[in-house]
Amino acid sequence: MDFDLLKDFVADSRDLLDEVEPDLISLFREYSNNSKTNADYETINKVFRLFHSLKGSAGFLQLDNLVAVAHHAETLLDLFRRGNANLAKSHINVLCACCDLIRRMLGDILIKGTDIEHQIPCQQMIVSINELLELLTNPASEEISEPIPEISTHGQIVITEEMVLSFVQESEDQLKLIEACILILAQLSDEESLQEAFRCFHSIKGNAGFLGFKDIEAVAHKAEDALELIASRKEQLSEKSCQILLKVVDQLRASISKSGGKAPTIRGVKKLLQEIEKISATPATISPVLATAPAKESPSDSNIPVVDKSWRQNVKQKSKSSEEAPESRRDIRVDLEKLDQLINLVGELVIAESMVIHNPDLEGHEFENFEKASRHLQKISRDLQDIALAIRMVPLASTFKKMLRLVHDLSNKTHKKIDLLIRGEDTEIDKTLVESLSDPLVHLIRNCADHGIETPQERIKAGKPETGTIRLEASHEEGEVQILVSDDGRGLNAEKIYNKALEKGLIAEGQELSDKDLFKLIFEPGFSTADSVSDISGRGVGLDVLKKNLEKLQGHIDIRNRPGLGCTFILRIPLTLAIIEGMLVRVGTRHYTIPLLSIRESLKAKKEQITNTMDGRELFSLRKELIPIVRLHGLHNISEGIQNIEEGIIVILESGVGVCGLLVDKVIGQQQTVIKPLSGFLGHMRGVCGCTIMGNGDISLILDISTLLDLGNEEAIA
Amino acid sequence: MREMDYLEEADEDTQEGKFLTFQLNGEVYGIEIRNVLEIIGIQKVTPLPDLPHYFKGVINLRGKVIPVLDVRLKFGIPPLDYHDRTCIVVAKIEDYEVGLIVDRVDEVIDIPQEKIELPPKISKNSKSKYLQGMGNLEDKVVILLDVSKFLLDQEISLVDELSAETA
Numbered sequence: 001m002d003f004d005l006l007k008d009f010v011a012d013s014r015d016l017l018d019e020v021e022p023d024l025i026s027l028f029r030e031y032s033n034n035s036k037t038n039a040d041y042e043t044i045n046k047v048f049r050l051f052h053s054l055k056g057s058a059g060f061l062q063l064d065n066l067v068a069v070a071h072h073a074e075t076l077l078d079l080f081r082r083g084n085a086n087l088a089k090s091h092i093n094v095l096c097a098c099c100d101l102i103r104r105m106l107g108d109i110l111i112k113g114t115d116i117e118h119q120i121p122c123q124q125m126i127v128s129i130n131e132l133l134e135l136l137t138n139p140a141s142e143e144i145s146e147p148i149p150e151i152s153t154h155g156q157i158v159i160t161e162e163m164v165l166s167f168v169q170e171s172e173d174q175l176k177l178i179e180a181c182i183l184i185l186a187q188l189s190d191e192e193s194l195q196e197a198f199r200c201f202h203s204i205k206g207n208a209g210f211l212g213f214k215d216i217e218a219v220a221h222k223a224e225d226a227l228e229l230i231a232s233r234k235e236q237l238s239e240k241s242c243q244i245l246l247k248v249v250d251q252l253r254a255s256i257s258k259s260g261g262k263a264p265t266i267r268g269v270k271k272l273l274q275e276i277e278k279i280s281a282t283p284a285t286i287s288p289v290l291a292t293a294p295a296k297e298s299p300s301d302s303n304i305p306v307v308d309k310s311w312r313q314n315v316k317q318k319s320k321s322s323e324e325a326p327e328s329r330r331d332i333r334v335d336l337e338k339l340d341q342l343i344n345l346v347g348e349l350v351i352a353e354s355m356v357i358h359n360p361d362l363e364g365h366e367f368e369n370f371e372k373a374s375r376h377l378q379k380i381s382r383d384l385q386d387i388a389l390a391i392r393m394v395p396l397a398s399t400f401k402k403m404l405r406l407v408h409d410l411s412n413k414t415h416k417k418i419d420l421l422i423r424g425e426d427t428e429i430d431k432t433l434v435e436s437l438s439d440p441l442v443h444l445i446r447n448c449a450d451h452g453i454e455t456p457q458e459r460i461k462a463g464k465p466e467t468g469t470i471r472l473e474a475s476h477e478e479g480e481v482q483i484l485v486s487d488d489g490r491g492l493n494a495e496k497i498y499n500k501a502l503e504k505g506l507i508a509e510g511q512e513l514s515d516k517d518l519f520k521l522i523f524e525p526g527f528s529t530a531d532s533v534s535d536i537s538g539r540g541v542g543l544d545v546l547k548k549n550l551e552k553l554q555g556h557i558d559i560r561n562r563p564g565l566g567c568t569f570i571l572r573i574p575l576t577l578a579i580i581e582g583m584l585v586r587v588g589t590r591h592y593t594i595p596l597l598s599i600r601e602s603l604k605a606k607k608e609q610i611t612n613t614m615d616g617r618e619l620f621s622l623r624k625e626l627i628p629i630v631r632l633h634g635l636h637n638i639s640e641g642i643q644n645i646e647e648g649i650i651v652i653l654e655s656g657v658g659v660c661g662l663l664v665d666k667v668i669g670q671q672q673t674v675i676k677p678l679s680g681f682l683g684h685m686r687g688v689c690g691c692t693i694m695g696n697g698d699i700s701l702i703l704d705i706s707t708l709l710d711l712g713n714e715e716a717i718a
Numbered sequence: 719m720r721e722m723d724y725l726e727e728a729d730e731d732t733q734e735g736k737f738l739t740f741q742l743n744g745e746v747y748g749i750e751i752r753n754v755l756e757i758i759g760i761q762k763v764t765p766l767p768d769l770p771h772y773f774k775g776v777i778n779l780r781g782k783v784i785p786v787l788d789v790r791l792k793f794g795i796p797p798l799d800y801h802d803r804t805c806i807v808v809a810k811i812e813d814y815e816v817g818l819i820v821d822r823v824d825e826v827i828d829i830p831q832e833k834i835e836l837p838p839k840i841s842k843n844s845k846s847k848y849l850q851g852m853g854n855l856e857d858k859v860v861i862l863l864d865v866s867k868f869l870l871d872q873e874i875s876l877v878d879e880l881s882a883e884t885a
């Protein structure tokens with residue numbers, strides 16, 4: 001089997017599952033609130049479509065077990081879709097379990113290329129779905145499935161507006177196709193077009209019959225018969241027949257589009273039917289009787305609403321607007337490598353442009369038109385650069401929506417009532433970061449649900465609403481993305497943490513700690529204040545993992561605690577790891593880029609602020625703080641440039657590890673640049689973590705602040 | 719850049735037995751053409767810390783940052799100021815792209831297998847392991863270099879040593 005095909009299938013299916021899970025949860029919520037809206041039908045339909053398309057693609061790839069599960073889920077959903085039954089919690093739970101099962105299978109399918117191993121869980125799943133189905137179709141359980149007010153009076157099948165709508169859309173498309181076919185047939189006898197038209201009429205007939213639209217069914221049926229006859233005679237469609245068929249199409253279209261959810265009727269059905277019969281009777285040669293037919297026809301025209309141009313336009317506009325609200329997503333999958341190449345090329349373009357515009361050959365000349373043209377070019381290339389970088393950005397929504405499901409499960413498991421509020425899910429962040437953000441959020445939310453939020457009884461006692469709330473908010477803050485995860489639970493217990501830290505030997509007895517430092521301890525591996533280990537959390541692994549993950553993303557975490565009222569975790573992560581907001585500095589003839597976020601300030605030093613220790617270390621005293629000075633000269637073997645501290649500029653660098661002052665010749669300015677990795681061939685270099693290409697094509701090294709800080713502190717201590 | 723165009727036209731099959739020759743201190747050296755990506759003129763090299771002296775630093779090759787090393791220094795030949803014939807041969811070794819600074823690039827020549835003599839085995843000089851063989855042509859002798867050995871084993875172990883020292 002084609003592996004690429006499988007890979008695409010798995011990726012697509014995963015996306016679909018991600019999309020649908022939040023819908024399931026929201027469905028559940030709305031049903032439990034007894035608020036039935038039209039949106040629900042749409043959501044059910046969306047979920048239904050997911051399983052349907054999953055079934056289809058899985059069938060194509062011969063993943064039989066997956067097909068079976070998806071098929072049964074589809075059957076279950078179909079009941080709700082038609083309004084024959086109401087969704088209950090048990091159904092949602094089974095459907096969620098279905099999603100999980102399918103997800104697991106997808107993982108294995110990717111590795112093994114088959115789903116045979118999952119036969120048993122699949123069968124179990126099917127059995128549990130079947131049980132639900134039986135309950136629903138069994139009249140004994142009527143009270144669970146109270147019927148929804150019927151729209152149509154037809155038979156047992158309840159026809160929803162949604163069904164009619166989809167029929168209308170489908171039929172309109174088919175009618176368009178028929179029209180095109182007939183127009184071809186009028187010119188020449190084309191077997192295929194004939195078949196196509198025949199098939200379309202057939203499916204219109206079928207759908208109309210199902211929905212109980214008798215008139216349409218009858219007309220489509222007759223048209224079908226007529227076409228069949230023509231096909232069997234193998235003759236060309238006479239002009240007259242064509243006209244009749246086109247009229248049929250117009251009539252159908254008019255009645256269908258006007259139906260508005262009710263059973264469409266056709267005025268003068270009988271006449272139309274008779275006319276269609278004429279086609280069958282018409283031999284290929286035009287008989288004198290039929291030659292006069294147009295005259296006869298005009299009265300019938302008058303009582304049948306003639307389709308005029310403006311109406312056609314309406315249809316066009318309608319179909320256009322339905323295209324504007326597309327069901328399918330409007331994005332494409334692109335290899336990240338290609339994007340990087342694009343960004344590279346755009347970067348080169350900018351450099352080449354500046355080489356042209358600031359070409360030394362042009363110096364001393366003034367070219368008015370050249371100036372104009374080059375300004376234009378600059379503007380375009382800047383826009384191009386912005387867009388190239390923006391391509392990598394995706395909204396956080398998909399990651400956030402996954403959390404809805406998590407909270408739903410957690411609230412079931414912990415028997416607490418928990419709501420999740422999501423804000424700012426359109427905040428955009430680099431694609432590579434989004435993927436690695438999901439894990440930290442899961443840990444945080446688990447923590448909130450398990451430790452933070454109290455049981456309903458406790459909450460009522462504390463005078464809080466019974467339902468706890470976890471908030472998940474994202475926003476852009478100064479070139480970073482800030483994500484808040486907060487709960488309105490009991491908050492962190494400083495005393496408990498202190499005692500636990502003492503027990504673990506992390507702090508000494510009697511040691512005074514600020515709240516900030518104390519709360520940092522909860523990120524220590526194995527640290528947990530939970531009295532018991534549950535299957536959700538309590539082993540003290542989660543927050544440790546969270547911290548490790550964040551470090552990988554170059555992110556930070558802060559805690560804000562309000563005892564008894566809740567706790568907020570603040571995650572700050574860079575927008576992207578592909579670009580850096582940096583300060584360009586010069587040391588000797590070399591250029592370096594310092595990440596802007598690590599710069600506290602930069603200033604000139606006075607002689608009296610410098611202390612030289614006897615072992616050759618230099619300390620800079622700034623507002624009573626002693627800051628070790630780091631020179632790149634020794635480290636990077638630079639002989640040129642300013643050696644005397646008072647002549648140079650000291651850039652104060654700060655990160656979680658500490659503070660140091662870097663001596664540079666000149667601060668050139670702030671710039672946003674694309675980070676390039678240094679060749680793996682070179683191995684590790686002290687104080688450098690990558691490089692960027694400057695506007696003139698030269699390379700500047702990006703300084704690795706944490707190593708510099710280590711160096712500064714090492715030198716001061718050792 | 720005639721050589722470059724030539725390279726791009728040649729596909730994998732026809733590259734067999736073809737060598738790019740260049741000069742170092744008056745001697746003619748050759749490397750297999752399939753290892754060569756392109757040839758560029760000497761350009762501004764940004765120095766890097768913590769590397770052996772023959773690593774001159776990195777260059778910006780159309781947005782890609784690649785390390786360059788001076789083959790003269792690598793072989794212990796006294797350095798020569800760079801001039802307008804000085805070239806950087808961009809070679810691909812496994813997944814790495816590396817620039818090699820050479821005195822000048824000559825041409826691409828065919829050296830049939832039977833004209834290649836194995837390197838003398840007796841030499842204990844550590845540098846002889848870079849030798850792939852000697853191309854014994856009518857008018858000249860070409861020293862053929864095995865670029866993969868030339869770079870990978872040696873340099874990576876060197877870099878490892880270096881980071882071990884600093885650690």
